[in-house]
Amino acid sequence: MNKYRDLAPSLRTIMTPGPVEVDPRVLRAMSFPILGQFDPEFTHLMNETMEMLRQLFQTNNRRAYPIDGSSRSGIEALLTSLIEPGDRVLVPIYGRFGHLLVEISERCGAEVITMEREWGAVFEPADIIGRIRETGPSLVAMVHGETSTGCMQPLDGIGKACRELGALLVVDAVATVGGVEIKTDEWMLDAVIGGTQKCLSVPAGMAPITYNDRAESKLLKRKKIERGLRDPALSTAMDSTAIRSNYFDLSQLQDYWSPARLNHHTEATSMLYALREGVRLTLEEGLPERAARHKYHERALVAGIQAMGLSLYGDPSCKLPVVTCILIPEEVDGEEVRSMLLDDFGIEIASSFGPLKGQIWRIGTMGFSCSKKNVLHTLGALEATLLRYGCKVPAGEAVQAALEAYALTAVNGAVPAVN
Ligand SMILES: Cc1ncc(COP(=O)(O)O)c(C=O)c1O
Incomplete structure (x- = not known):
């Protein structure tokens, strides 16, 4: 009997700045x-x-x-x-x-x-x-x-x-x-x-x-x-x-x-x-269209994060559209939140390095991971996790704000063909 089991990696929702799904x-x-x-x-x-x-x-x-x-x-x-x-x-x-x-x-x-x-x-x-x-x-x-x-x-x-x-x-x-x-x-x-x-x-x-x-x-x-x-x-x-x-x-x-x-x-x-x-x-989707899709999901993610009352890290005028950095609220341990997201929701978000270690989370919205499903799941799971750890975020607002951002873009007729 082989003591090594068949390879069966878990299906994750990967919302890091790479590697992604x-x-x-x-x-x-x-x-x-x-x-x-x-x-x-x-x-x-x-x-x-x-x-x-x-x-x-x-x-x-x-x-x-x-x-x-x-x-x-x-x-x-x-x-x-x-x-x-x-x-x-x-x-x-x-x-x-x-x-x-x-x-x-x-x-x-x-x-x-x-x-x-x-x-x-x-x-x-x-x-x-x-x-x-x-x-x-x-x-x-x-x-x-x-x-x-x-x-x-x-x-x-x-x-x-x-x-x-x-x-x-x-x-x-x-x-x-x-x-x-x-x-x-x-x-x-x-x-x-x-x-x-x-x-x-x-x-x-x-x-x-x-x-x-x-x-x-x-x-x-x-x-x-x-x-x-x-x-x-x-x-x-x-x-x-x-x-x-x-x-x-x-x-x-x-x-x-x-x-x-x-x-x-x-x-x-x-x-x-x-x-x-x-x-x-990527070429099939079109380069401008793909860039627009990344912005589209970034907008919804940011709307959700802000509706939770969380603050973004960094100067917004030079924000990288494919990575969103969030200041970790003082009342929670950033690593505990990341572990619960992974263990209970199968969602991976990233921590950071050097002077930002323990200060921010980084959420990637990249390529195949950059989708409405993933953005909504991540917001819902993050809100539930923060509530679980006693962080007083307004319940239910984040996903609603993201849905609203998506709906507004739909009204402007700018919904991307992919995702
Ligand atoms: C901006 C940037 N440059 C370089 C690298 C290094 O890439 P790799 O880890 O694939 O060697 C990374 C990896 O995260 C990156 O984000």
């Missing part, structure tokens, strides 16, 4: 038979995925393909390939994931300059542009949607300034892609990283990226040395400008994701099926 169409795609990575049938799927990623990122870039690994792998691949030791890198920080960009840039040997905004707020783009002028970085790395604080940084004019001042702009759009429109070319972003397990509703395990010719020319300058390393007939010396990572060397990866199909790693076949289906679903 996966569309059944994506789950089905993952169960299809494996193809060899050089099988023309598979390389055709790779080509289609690249084509769809260009649409997702709203770009004409030649390079748009996934890195195998969680979203951090996409960030690390770009920074490792674009930063030479000694390069000056500017990182505006307004939450935890800004610190991640600092850490990775430092590991690449960069001279990192930071600017910080208190958590719960974002920068005026003009302040970032001013700092770029002052410090002359060769690369600026920043987060578009900060899941740690529920804030979204406007990017207006930053790409243009980077272009004028000779810096590359790398943007972490892990939390926003598929939930907020990302206009890579219009915003003049040189490189963008997306996440799968958030608004695309695909499991974690791949990181779609795109980068333009400016970024590519920087990494190709470094490639010369790597070529030497790959071909024993050429120099084998490790030059100080060489890309140090083999797995995350974009100069090699882009040859693999090109008609040359130069072997690099074994492709994660089932993950590629999943990503292809997740992006296909």
Whole structure:
């Protein structure tokens, strides 16, 4: 007798800022038979995925393909390939994931300059542009949607300034892609990283990226040395400008994701099926329509939270539409509430990190999890849980307020086709 039981994960309502529930169409795609990575049938799927990623990122870039690994792998691949030791890198920080960009840039040997905004707020783009002028970085790395604080940084004019001042702009759009429109070319972003397990509703395990010719020319300058390393007939010396990572060397990866199909790693076949289906679903829904759906459910959730008398955390003018942060009322223990939501209602919401640990809950409304059913269940369950723990919220108001918000949108004729 096998002591290990059959796998039977509980069916959860996942209302965190990722990972979130996966569309059944994506789950089905993952169960299809494996193809060899050089099988023309598979390389055709790779080509289609690249084509769809260009649409997702709203770009004409030649390079748009996934890195195998969680979203951090996409960030690390770009920074490792674009930063030479000694390069000056500017990182505006307004939450935890800004610190991640600092850490990775430092590991690449960069001279990192930071600017910080208190958590719960974002920068005026003009302040970032001013700092770029002052410090002359060769690369600026920043987060578009900060899941740690529920804030979204406007990017207006930053790409243009980077272009004028000779810096590359790398943007972490892990939390926003598929939930907020990302206009890579219009915003003049040189490189963008997306996440799968958030608004695309695909499991974690791949990181779609795109980068333009400016970024590519920087990494190709470094490639010369790597070529030497790959071909024993050429120099084998490790030059100080060489890309140090083999797995995350974009100069090699882009040859693999090109008609040359130069072997690099074994492709994660089932993950590629999943990503292809997740992006296909997103494009089918339409990018503006999908962004509107995320706003639609955010409005209802916020109406419900406020009707309970709870306060939102952060500056509302820069709220990230796909993550809602709530100040935990003093009379309850945030972790007890989260446990009851999970144990009794099967609903998962998130806590937070660093200075916000124990201060806020974070509720995600992302991708397949971003639905009327989930918003109404979460509000009802949160209200019941708070009452159970003696928090005096007005009974019955939250769900009614959310229903009212939904009804108002219906009157305006703006109900999304999905969910
Ligand atoms: C904004 C942001 N960037 C990067 C990451 C890192 O992604 P992963 O955990 O998939 O490596 C996350 C994960 O939550 C995130 O929210």
